[in-house]
Amino acid sequence: MARGPQLSLAIRAKRFDTAHAPLFSDFRLDVAPSSVVALVGPSGVGKSTLLRLVAGIDTAYEGRIAIDGVPAAEAPPAGFVFQDARLLPWLSARENIRAVRAATTAAEADAALGRVGLGGFETAFPHQLSGGMQRRVALARAFSVNPRLLLLDEPFVSLDRSLVRDIQSVLKELIATHEPTVLLVTHLAEDAAVLADRAVVLADRPVRVVADVTFGVPRDARTPTDLVRIVTEIEGVQAGAASAPA
Amino acid sequence: MSEQTASPHGATRPRRMAGQRLFGLPLEAASLVLLVVFWQIVATLFPSRLMPSPLVVVGEMWSLTVDGRLLSDMGKTLSRTAISFVVAMVLGTAIGIAMGRNRVLDRLLSSWVVIGLNVPAIVIAVILYIWLGLTEFALILAVTLNKLPVVVTTIREGVMSFSRDYDELALAFRMPAGRRLRLITTPQLMPFVLAAARTGLALIWKIVLVFELLGSDGGIGFRIQTFFQFFDITGIFAYTIAFIIVVFVFEYLVLRPVEGRVLRWRADRS
Numbered sequence: 001m002a003r004g005p006q007l008s009l010a011i012r013a014k015r016f017d018t019a020h021a022p023l024f025s026d027f028r029l030d031v032a033p034s035s036v037v038a039l040v041g042p043s044g045v046g047k048s049t050l051l052r053l054v055a056g057i058d059t060a061y062e063g064r065i066a067i068d069g070v071p072a073a074e075a076p077p078a079g080f081v082f083q084d085a086r087l088l089p090w091l092s093a094r095e096n097i098r099a100v101r102a103a104t105t106a107a108e109a110d111a112a113l114g115r116v117g118l119g120g121f122e123t124a125f126p127h128q129l130s131g132g133m134q135r136r137v138a139l140a141r142a143f144s145v146n147p148r149l150l151l152l153d154e155p156f157v158s159l160d161r162s163l164v165r166d167i168q169s170v171l172k173e174l175i176a177t178h179e180p181t182v183l184l185v186t187h188l189a190e191d192a193a194v195l196a197d198r199a200v201v202l203a204d205r206p207v208r209v210v211a212d213v214t215f216g217v218p219r220d221a222r223t224p225t226d227l228v229r230i231v232t233e234i235e236g237v238q239a240g241a242a243s244a245p246a
Numbered sequence: 247m248s249e250q251t252a253s254p255h256g257a258t259r260p261r262r263m264a265g266q267r268l269f270g271l272p273l274e275a276a277s278l279v280l281l282v283v284f285w286q287i288v289a290t291l292f293p294s295r296l297m298p299s300p301l302v303v304v305g306e307m308w309s310l311t312v313d314g315r316l317l318s319d320m321g322k323t324l325s326r327t328a329i330s331f332v333v334a335m336v337l338g339t340a341i342g343i344a345m346g347r348n349r350v351l352d353r354l355l356s357s358w359v360v361i362g363l364n365v366p367a368i369v370i371a372v373i374l375y376i377w378l379g380l381t382e383f384a385l386i387l388a389v390t391l392n393k394l395p396v397v398v399t400t401i402r403e404g405v406m407s408f409s410r411d412y413d414e415l416a417l418a419f420r421m422p423a424g425r426r427l428r429l430i431t432t433p434q435l436m437p438f439v440l441a442a443a444r445t446g447l448a449l450i451w452k453i454v455l456v457f458e459l460l461g462s463d464g465g466i467g468f469r470i471q472t473f474f475q476f477f478d479i480t481g482i483f484a485y486t487i488a489f490i491i492v493v494f495v496f497e498y499l500v501l502r503p504v505e506g507r508v509l510r511w512r513a514d515r516s
Contacts, residue, residue, distance in 0.1 A: 057417045080418040086411055090433040090511045099429050100419035125511045145419060 004034035004181030005068035005075075005148050007054070014053065014061040023049060024061070025206035036175065036182040036219070038192030040234055041202035042242070047185040048083070050207075051151050054183060055080050067149055079147030079180065083154045085134035087126040087141075094122040097141045104144050112140040116170050132163040136170065143174050150180040156191060168194050172219065189234035193227045195219065199234050203241040211237040298480045306484040315469070316488055322465040324492065326382070327454050330389035331447060337390075338397025338446075339439060345398065346405025359402075362395030371457045380461040389453050396449060397442045404438025436508050444501060451493065 009029040015022040023046045031037050039047045052058040054065055056073040065072040077100075087096045097109040104112075110122050116136040126134055135155065142150060155171070156164040172195065175182060186192055192199045197219065201211040213233055217226045268276035282300050289299040298306075310316040345352040345359075371388040378384035412434070416426045458467025466485050473481035 052414075055418045056420075057414050077418065077420040080415075082411075082415070084411070086415050088412065088415075088429065088433070091429070099425075100415075100421060102422075102425060127511075151418075 003148060003179040006033050007031035007149065007181055007183070008064075008066045009050075009054070011053065011061055011063040011065070013063065014049065022206050027063075027207055027209075029200065029209070031181055031183065034179045034181055035198060036184060036196045038184045038186055038196035038199045039202060040186060040189060040192050040199050040238065041207075042238075043187055045202050046205075046207045047187075047202060048153050051080075051153050051183060051185050054078070054149075055151055076148070077145055078149040078151050079142030079145055081135075081138050081142045081150075081152045081155045083157050085126070085131070085138040087134055087137055089126050092123045092125055093118060093129065093137045096126070096137055097144045100141055101145050109140075109144065112144045113137070115143075115174070116140045132159055132167065135159065135167055139167070139171060139174065143178060147178070147180050150175070150178075150182045152182065152184045154185055154187070156186075156188075164191075171195065176220075189231040189238070190227075192234060193222070193230040199230075201234065201237045201241060203238075210241040213237065296477075296479050298483060303480055303483040303487060306480045307488055310481070310484055311488075316485065319464055319466050319469045319485070320488060320492065322462075323454055323458065323467070323489075326386055326389065326458075326465065327447075327450050330386050330393065330454065331443075331450055333386075334390045334393040334397055334446060334450075335439075335443060338394050338442065339401050341394075342398045342401025342442075343405050343435075346402045346408075352402065355398075359395045359398055362391070363399065367392045367453050368456065368460070371453075371460055375461050380463075382462075385454075385457050385462055388457055389450055392453050393446045393450055396446050400438050400442040400445070401435070404435055408434050437512070440501075440505055440508065447496075447501075451489075455489075 007030070009027065011024045011027040013022045014024040014027075039050060041047050049058065053061055054067075054072055055078055056075075059073055067075040067078075087093075088099060091099055093113055094106060094109045097112055098104045098106065110119070113119060113122055113136075116139055118133060118136055118140070121129065121133065126137070129137065139155070152171075156167060159167070168191070175195075182195075184191065184195055189199070193215070197215060199211075199213045199215070200209055201213070202208070203210045211234075213230075215222075215226075215230050222230075266273055269279070271279065285300055289297050307316065341355070345355055367388075370391050371385075374384045374388045374391075378387070408431070412430045415421075416430055421429070454465070455467035455470070458465035459471045460467075462468045466489055470482055470485055473479075473485070
């Protein structure tokens with residue numbers, strides 16, 4: 001039985017000011033329990049805003065976002081990984097993990113760090129860690145709340161590709177173990193092809209879904225050929241959306 | 247002082263450098279020794295009642311301590327300083343936070359703060375002495391009012407520089423208000439509180455002495471005025487040095503350990 005929740009988005013309107021067209025208008029998206037859905041689109045299209053609405057960071061919208069039928073703002077916290085690692089610089093790696101959940105013990109935090117390959121760095125402050133290591137701490141922190149819903153906002157941005165592969169494999173393991181429902185925001189088709197079951201390509205303003213691609217082959221069974229096919233398919237849709245009149 | 251070294255895992259770790267020394271002493275202590283040596287040289291070259299040697303001044307300090315005057319005056323000055331400091335820090339921090347968080351309040355009170363920052367300290371003291379008389383309350387109130395705008399300004403700037411990113415983090419993980427205050431707000435505020443404490447304390451030391459000189463029944467400032475009337479430079483030096491010793495004790499036994507503990511994560515970065 002799937003552990004992750006069903007996620008339903010029905011946003012009637014989301015606007016930042018009255019002078020401009022709304023960012024979202026009658027936007028709908030359903031995400032199946034324990035599935036990994038990549039939101040793909042150009043920078044600034046509204047992907048991160050969507051994630052902030054689901055997380056309950058931004059509640060100024062009309063409509064309803066439900067997690068297993070419960071309004072998002074009332075649901076238990078999702079695991080959130082921001083674009084930057086967003087660690088608290090005055091806390092050690094261990095304390096950064098404990099900060100977001102009072103019940104997490106030091107031993108549990110250390111174990112979480114161990115799972116992302118950071119055993120031995122429990123007392124290191126963020127500035128003593130490399131960029132890749134900080135992202136790992138952020139991943140460990142997100143999973144420390146035992147999330148049924150995981151929200152990833154460009155978690156690999158500004159990392160070199162070898163480091164991205166490294167962190168992706170850690171992330172894949174964690175997702176396989178915890179089986180959360182995942183929303184992954186990315187502008188790279190490659191990230192979607194490696195991690196997701198399905199890609200939702202977004203474009204325009206108000207934001208619309210220009211393509212909804214289900215990959216078919218399970219994540220762990222994908223060959224390099226499958227990955228190239230998926231990337232080509234997503235990029236083809238993106239190119240079409242970019243050239244089509246709004 | 248530290249430098250960063252890369253670990254095999256790509257992380258950076260601080261490494262303490264050996265403390266630099268002069269004549270076998272840490273540089274801070276060596277500089278004080280040099281100052282005393284320089285003073286002794288000047289006192290030897292220009293022997294005069296107006297330039298006593300360090301040894302004569304230490305002797306005077308001892309006799310003033312034994313007859314009780316020095317400790318009594320020091321106690322009065324320190325208690326005035328402590329009360330003014332605590333009141334100004336508590337009030338200033340509260341007002342600074344309120345102004346940093348509330349734009350209307352900030353605009354409403356910012357002119358008062360500018361006036362407070364720029365009205366000469368002596369004017370406030372004279373006015374309060376006229377209104378309230380040469381009382382302990384008037385002195386402490388005058389000192390507090392002089393320091394308050396400095397604290398308010400520092401804390402307000404600190405609150406305005408808070409990162410919204412951390413608020414988002416707290417919202418995303420549904421951190422309760424108490425936990426946010428302890429783990430997100432307070433650590434961001436502490437560098438500014440400590441800066442306000444340090445600059446404010448330096449200001450208060452000086453103002454208290456001037457106001458005591460202007461009108462009080464005791465304290466270091468009051469006694470220095472008495473010495474001034476008799477051109478007793480040895481007494482003035484003795485009180486000044488005793489005062490400097492207190493400042494150093496506070497600096498090294500209170501301020502620096504607190505700063506080191508609270509700002510450890512920042513010190514490691516340098």
